[in-house]
Amino acid sequence: MSLLKHGRLVGEDAFQPVADDAALPASGAVLVTYARWQVEREQLTGRNAPLGILLPNNLDVLDFGAEAERFDLIVLQFPKFSDGRAYSQARLLRERFGYRGELRATGHVLQDQLWHMQRSGFDAFEIPRADAVEAFAKASRTFSHVYQPTGDGRVSVLKQRLAAHNNKNGRSQEAAE
Amino acid sequence: MYQYDEIDQTMVEERVAQFRDQVARRLTGEISEDEFKPLRLQNGLYLQLHAYMLRIAIPYGTLSSRQLRGLAQIGCTYDRGWGHFTTRQNLQYNWIKLEDAPAALADLAKVQMHAIQTSGNCIRNTTTDQFAGAAHDEIEDPRVWCEIIRQWSTFHPEFSFLPRKFKIAVTGSPNDRAAVRVHDIGLRMHKNDAGEIGFEVIVGGGLGRTPFIGKTIRDFLPKQDLLSYLEAILRVYNQFGRRDNLFKARIKILVHEIGIETMREKVEAEFAASKHGALKLPQEAIDQIAVQFAPPAFETLSGISAEYANAFRTDFEFGLWARRNTFKHKQPGYSIVTISLKKEGAPPGDASAEQMNAVADIADRYSFGEIRVTHEQNLVLPHVKHSDLPAVFKALKAWDLATPNVGLASDIIACPGLDYCALANARSIPIAQQIALRFKNWERAHDIGELKIKISGCINACGHHHVGHIGILGVDKAGEEFYQITLGGSADDQAALGDLIGPSLNTHDAVDAIDTLVETYLRLRKSSDERFLDTYRRIGIAPFKEAVYVSA
Amino acid sequence: MAKAPKLNSQPQIVTANDLRSGDTVYLTVTGGWTRRIAEAAVVANVEAGAALLAEAEAQAKQNIVVAPYLIPVDASVTPPKPIQYREVLRAEGPSTETRPAA
Numbered sequence: 001m002s003l004l005k006h007g008r009l010v011g012e013d014a015f016q017p018v019a020d021d022a023a024l025p026a027s028g029a030v031l032v033t034y035a036r037w038q039v040e041r042e043q044l045t046g047r048n049a050p051l052g053i054l055l056p057n058n059l060d061v062l063d064f065g066a067e068a069e070r071f072d073l074i075v076l077q078f079p080k081f082s083d084g085r086a087y088s089q090a091r092l093l094r095e096r097f098g099y100r101g102e103l104r105a106t107g108h109v110l111q112d113q114l115w116h117m118q119r120s121g122f123d124a125f126e127i128p129r130a131d132a133v134e135a136f137a138k139a140s141r142t143f144s145h146v147y148q149p150t151g152d153g154r155v156s157v158l159k160q161r162l163a164a165h166n167n168k169n170g171r172s173q174e175a176a177e
Numbered sequence: 178m179y180q181y182d183e184i185d186q187t188m189v190e191e192r193v194a195q196f197r198d199q200v201a202r203r204l205t206g207e208i209s210e211d212e213f214k215p216l217r218l219q220n221g222l223y224l225q226l227h228a229y230m231l232r233i234a235i236p237y238g239t240l241s242s243r244q245l246r247g248l249a250q251i252g253c254t255y256d257r258g259w260g261h262f263t264t265r266q267n268l269q270y271n272w273i274k275l276e277d278a279p280a281a282l283a284d285l286a287k288v289q290m291h292a293i294q295t296s297g298n299c300i301r302n303t304t305t306d307q308f309a310g311a312a313h314d315e316i317e318d319p320r321v322w323c324e325i326i327r328q329w330s331t332f333h334p335e336f337s338f339l340p341r342k343f344k345i346a347v348t349g350s351p352n353d354r355a356a357v358r359v360h361d362i363g364l365r366m367h368k369n370d371a372g373e374i375g376f377e378v379i380v381g382g383g384l385g386r387t388p389f390i391g392k393t394i395r396d397f398l399p400k401q402d403l404l405s406y407l408e409a410i411l412r413v414y415n416q417f418g419r420r421d422n423l424f425k426a427r428i429k430i431l432v433h434e435i436g437i438e439t440m441r442e443k444v445e446a447e448f449a450a451s452k453h454g455a456l457k458l459p460q461e462a463i464d465q466i467a468v469q470f471a472p473p474a475f476e477t478l479s480g481i482s483a484e485y486a487n488a489f490r491t492d493f494e495f496g497l498w499a500r501r502n503t504f505k506h507k508q509p510g511y512s513i514v515t516i517s518l519k520k521e522g523a524p525p526g527d528a529s530a531e532q533m534n535a536v537a538d539i540a541d542r543y544s545f546g547e548i549r550v551t552h553e554q555n556l557v558l559p560h561v562k563h564s565d566l567p568a569v570f571k572a573l574k575a576w577d578l579a580t581p582n583v584g585l586a587s588d589i590i591a592c593p594g595l596d597y598c599a600l601a602n603a604r605s606i607p608i609a610q611q612i613a614l615r616f617k618n619w620e621r622a623h624d625i626g627e628l629k630i631k632i633s634g635c636i637n638a639c640g641h642h643h644v645g646h647i648g649i650l651g652v653d654k655a656g657e658e659f660y661q662i663t664l665g666g667s668a669d670d671q672a673a674l675g676d677l678i679g680p681s682l683n684t685h686d687a688v689d690a691i692d693t694l695v696e697t698y699l700r701l702r703k704s705s706d707e708r709f710l711d712t713y714r715r716i717g718i719a720p721f722k723e724a725v726y727v728s729a
Numbered sequence: 730m731a732k733a734p735k736l737n738s739q740p741q742i743v744t745a746n747d748l749r750s751g752d753t754v755y756l757t758v759t760g761g762w763t764r765r766i767a768e769a770a771v772v773a774n775v776e777a778g779a780a781l782l783a784e785a786e787a788q789a790k791q792n793i794v795v796a797p798y799l800i801p802v803d804a805s806v807t808p809p810k811p812i813q814y815r816e817v818l819r820a821e822g823p824s825t826e827t828r829p830a831a
Contacts, residue, residue, distance in 0.1 A: 060416065082215060082298065084338025088415045091335055096450060110208075112199065112216055119334035138198075143191050145184050147328045149455035150335070156455070157184050157328060158462050165465060204749065206792040224795060226819050229751035274750045524825060595815060596823035604818075606825045656813050 002132035005102065005124040007140065009133055015052040015073055031073060034059060045070060052102075057085045065097035074099065076122070078107035087120045094121035095151040114139035119150050178239055178547060179324050179469045181289040188331070189286040192293055196220050197279040204276075219299060219337070221292030222278050225599050231255075231273040231281060232295040234302040237309065237323035237347075238266035238550040242537035245548055247288030249533035255281045260533070262518060262526040264590055264641055265344070266304050266550045267295060271597055293331060298339045298426075300330035300411070304346045306354040307551035310470060311513050311559040313505040316366050317374055319349035321467045322403065325458070329404050336411050340418035341426035343411070344383075351670065356552065358382045358391045358672035359644060361428045362410060369397045376403060380410060380440065381432030384638035388674050389429040392437040394444060400463065402448070404456040409447035413440070473545035473560055478510025482564035495570050497619060498581040503566065510563055514544075516556040516573060517580040517588065521613040524606045525591045526554030535576040543569050552641075553590055553629075555583065586628040586695065587613035590641055594634030594651060595658070601634035603651025603658035608632060611688045616695075625695055628709045631666075644668035646710045647694060648675040649687065660687035664694070664721055665713045676718050679726050690725045697724040740804035741778045742769040743785045744819065745797035753819045754794060756785050762794060766820045767808030 003010040015031040018024060024043065031052035037044060044051055052073030055064065068074065074093060076086035086105065093099040104124035105117050114125065114136055129135060149156040155163075181189070196216070203213040217223075221232035233248065240248075248268055252260045255277045256270040263269055273281060285291060294301055303323045310318045326345060330336070336343070346360040357363025363379035376398040382391025398406050410428075417435075419425045432440050488495045504513040516536060518526050528536075540548050540558055543565045549557035561569055573579040582588045589612060592598065594605030609632050616622045631645030642648035648663035660682055663675030682690055695709070697720055702712045713721070743756040754762040755769035763769065772778055778799050785797035800816045802809040811817050818824060 081212070082338050083420060084298075084336070085416055085420075087335040087338065088412050092412075095454075110212060112212075113338075115332075116334040116337055142195055143332065144187050147188075147331050148333055158458075160184065161182070161465060162459065162462055165461065204792065210789070210795055224746055224751055226815070227751070227753055227822060228746075276749050595818060596825055601815075604824060606823075610825065658814060 002127050002129065003124065004127060004132050004136055007133070007136050010124075014050065017054075029072070031075065034064070054106075055089065057083065057089065059089070061089045061092045061097075065092060065099075068093055068097045068099040068101075071099075071101055073102045073104060073124075075104045075106050078105060078109055078113070081108040081110050081113050087116060090117070090120040090122055091150060111135040111139050115142045119146065119148075119152050119154075121151050178241060179236075179320070179466070186286070186289070189289070189291045189293070190283075192220075192291060192332075193279060193282045193286050196282060200275060200279055215297055215338075217275075217278075218296040219294055220278070220282065221295035222273070222275070223296060223599070225271070225597050226595075227597065228271065229273045229275055229278065230597065231270045231278060231292060232263070233260075233268045233270070233285060233290060233292050234295045235266050235268060235290075235550050236327050237303055237305040237320050238307050238552075239309075239320060240548040240550065241288075242540045242546040242548065244288045244290055245533050245537040245540070247285065247290065249530035249537070251281050251284050252530045252533070254284070259527055259529045261524075261593065262528065262550050262554050262556070264552050264554060264592070264639060265302060266307070266552055267302060268550070269593070271593070296342070297337075298341050298343075299337045300333060300339075300343045300345065303327055303330070304344070304355055304360075304552060306348050306350055307515075307549045307557050308354060308504060308513050308559065309349060309549075310472065311506055311508075311511075312350055312354075313507045314352050315350045315507065316368065317349045318467075318470050319347040319355075319364075319366060320470050321463070322347050322349075322364065322366075322376075322400075324466050324469075325403065325463070326407070329407070329456075335408075336415060339411070339415055340420045341423070341428075343414070343428065345407070353668075353670040353672075356641075356644065356668035356672070358670075359384055359388070359641075359668060360391065362407065363391050364403075367397075373399070375399050378406060378410075380444075381429040381437070382672075383427055383429040384641060384643045385427070386424050386636045386638075387427075387430065387433075388638070388643045389433060390672050390674065391429075392432060394437065394441050401458045401460070402452055404458060405452045405454065406444075406448050408456055409444045409451060412447055413443045417443070472508070473547070475508045475511065475560070476562070478508075478562065482510070482562070485563040485566050488567035488570075492567070494574075494581070495567055497623070498570055498579055499566055501581040501585065501623070502579075502583045503561075506560065508560070512561050512563055512566060514558040514561045514566070514569060515551065515583045516558065516578050517582055518555050518578075519582055519588045519613065520577055520580045521582070521587045521617040522610050523613075525589050525609050525613075528556070532576050532578060535572070536578070539569060539572050542572075553588065555588070581619065582616075582622060584627045584629070585622045586616040586625055586630060587622060589613055589630045589632060590645070591632040592634050592639035594632075594640075598634060600637055601651065602636075602653040603634050603660065605632045605634040605640055605651060608649065608651075608660065608684060608688060611684075612691050615688065615692055624705065625699065626705070626708055628695070629667075630691070641668065642666070643674045644672065645675060646708075646713070647691060649691075652681055654681065657683065659683055662687065662690060662694075662725075664718060665710065667710060678718060678722050693724050694721055697721050736775070736778055736799055736801055738774045740771050740773045740802050740809065741781075741799050742766070742771055742802055742809065743781045743797050744769075744800055744816070745785060745789065745794035748792055748795050756781060756797070760784055760788075762788075765808070766802075766811075769802075769809065771802065771804050771809055773804070 029050035050072040106126040346355045347364040348355040359382040365377040378395040379391035544558035591605040591609035595601035632649040633640035633642040634651040644666040650661045666675030758770040801812040
């Protein structure tokens with residue numbers, strides 16, 4: 001298993017996963033489940049250490065989004081690569097709720113899905129293979145353009161064409177003057 | 178018609194490169210079949226009974242002559258010299274090798290085509306009226322919107338792993354030729370009270386195992402909001418559509434289970450939050466696409482062409498064909514010609530490479546180089562001058578492409594069925610061939626008039642049997658092929674699902690039953706103007722049932 | 730797709746599709762694959778069938794074939810004839826001459 005963040009290998013995960021029935025460590029960054037967060041909000045926010053949360057992929061993010069900014073890490077799940085619910089969760093967290101922390105994909109994360117995940121707002125990936133850095137780099141180069149605007153800041157084809165059109169018109173107007 | 182710019186071209190070429198790499202990784206075993214399957218499916222490559230099948234997208238059914246020649250060439254190079262036009266306005270090759278698929282796709286990219294998202298649980302090729310941009314009854318050319326949807330849906334990051342496949346259809350005419358009420362999303366262009374043109378949005382229609390007529394989720398959507406609204410629907414579906422049961426995963430089941438009101442609330446809430454976002458379409462962007470669909474350089478014509486009138490009078494065969502296979506054009510002096518791929522006894526929708534090349538030549542000479550594919554598995558020459566119709570008829574006839582049966586009993590829709598398809602329970606092509614031969618007599622066929630027979634080889638309903646005036650569904654009964662017959666379905670603006678007439682029949686009896694049903698209609702119709710469907714709606718199922726099961 | 734009948738001690742063979750070409754293929758007695766059903770290895774009991782399928786599945790893992798499975802055949806005729814109509818079509822090809830006249 002390799003953990004990648006912004007395309008680079010992270011040697012050790014800063015967040016320690018804590019099972020629902022295990023005691024919280026006295027200090028250090030932890031990753032807890034949504035269920036635990038529901039019942040231990042105060043203890044968790046009072047720890048004064050970075051906090052990560054693992055969201056179920058059938059959670060309606062609209063019910064959670066307002067709390068997103070309290071977290072330094074949100075982990076979304078792909079139980080199977082073909083289960084694409086977390087793409088919507090990711091975009092909503094980034095684009096609707098303005099979440100800026102680490103957004104991590106876990107589960108059945110394959111090379112051929114990395115392109116979609118990046119575009120949807122994921123910046124960290126748990127990839128079950130040794131050559132994850134190469135796979136990620138390759139996936140990132142898949143397409144030179146994007147047809148859809150998402151929160152990843154890339155300019156959609158439609159906007160590119162509009163800009164080119166307006167530039168051309170602007171220039172020809174200048175030339176006419 | 179729409180031409181790729183450098184960006185579109187780069188995107189399809191990068192897709193070919195991506196798929197080439199994926200195939201290579203599959204062949205070396207780096208990825209398993211389970212991991213590879215969705216990747217090949219998103220490039221239209223199925224593994225069927227005898228070989229791989231490659232499904233090519235023909236975006237909204239529009240082809241240039243150059244593209245059609247490209248399809249012919251690919252059919253010759255990588256397949257057995259023909260192709261099969263489908264009910265989704267696409268083309269399928271039945272004998273492709275996995276090793277050759279990347280090269281076939283590279284050839285396709287050379288003519289600005291692809292097989293992207295022709296399968297898989299993603300947004301599929303958008304379909305529309307085959308007469309778009311030519312029909313006299315059109316409010317606006319729907320292809321502009323289909324192209325805008327094509328671009329938005331291509332490699333969509335959020336919606337490439339939906340619960341199930343997703344099909345969108347658009348009609349720009351009040352006479353729906355795109356079957357918008359039986360799609361996951363149907364868009365019907367219309368004018369509101371203020372005189373603005375926008376969309377009625379219909380959601381949750383579909384055929385298959387559990388057929389539903391779609392429900393209107395919004396009466397009027399302004400054009401600039403189209404993509405925001407589509408994204409809102411897809412986002413609700415992606416999150417809440419069922420993923421626990423393949424047969425309940427389409428959006429129609431979600432709409433049915435939560436109800437259209439709840440669905441509307443969720444979609445409208447999502448839309449309200451996003452409608453002023455990046456997907457809102459600036460008028461200039463719409464115009465940039467629309468200009469590519471500007472009408473060709475029509476001549477200004479008036480009066481009736483002498484050549485046409487003369488041929489109509491003197492050439493009986495031509496008259497028959499012109500009455501049946503042409504449709505009124507919006508430009509005076511022009512007609513829309515439907516090329517029947519349904520010669521009686523031939524497999525519905527098949528065309529040889531030679532025929533494709535011939536149609537391309539005829540289109541260049543007489544139809545501004547444009548061809549359309551219909552969901553009824555025929556081809557269309559959208560812009561033919563009246564005075565050229567006799568010459569077009571003659572040219573088509575030389576290639577066996579002038580069968581005068583459009584909309585008649587032998588113009589049958591049939592899926593590939595068990596002869597090719599890994600999902601099928603029974604064959605479709607042979608029964609279609611046998612039925613069509615029963616209606617070969619032109620006098621009888623024209624006397625019967627409009628009759629839509631649609632055949633599917635399994636419950637997935639690729640042959641749209643639910644909406645056939647006569648629908649035929651192949652089933653497997655202890656290893657033997659049987660056929661269920663439904664009556665009264667319709668895919669037009671008064672969409673309806675057919676009613677099951679009774680127990681399934683074996684092949685022989687099923688073909689006979691179709692004859693019996695037609696004879697019953699001829700006996701009971703009020704006049705020769707009353708179509709089969711109208712008679713059925715008037716008198717109901719009982720007389721037909723009795724004719725098939727009691728008198729037999 | 731029609732449900733495959735439950736197999737017991739009846740004549741059976743293993744079929745699959747070739748990964749590279751997609752062709753219908755059958756497992757032979759030497760553990761190779763053939764496009765001719767006449768050359769398929771026929772066994773006639775549950776254990777032998779399972780062993781044949783295990784061999785085929787191992788080859789699927791080696792990326793030679795895709796999705797192997799057992800089918801019942803009538804072995805009293807030569808070549809053996811599949812019981813299900815679907816498999817007859819796979820063995821013999823489409824039942825209809827589909828090349829359009831040109």
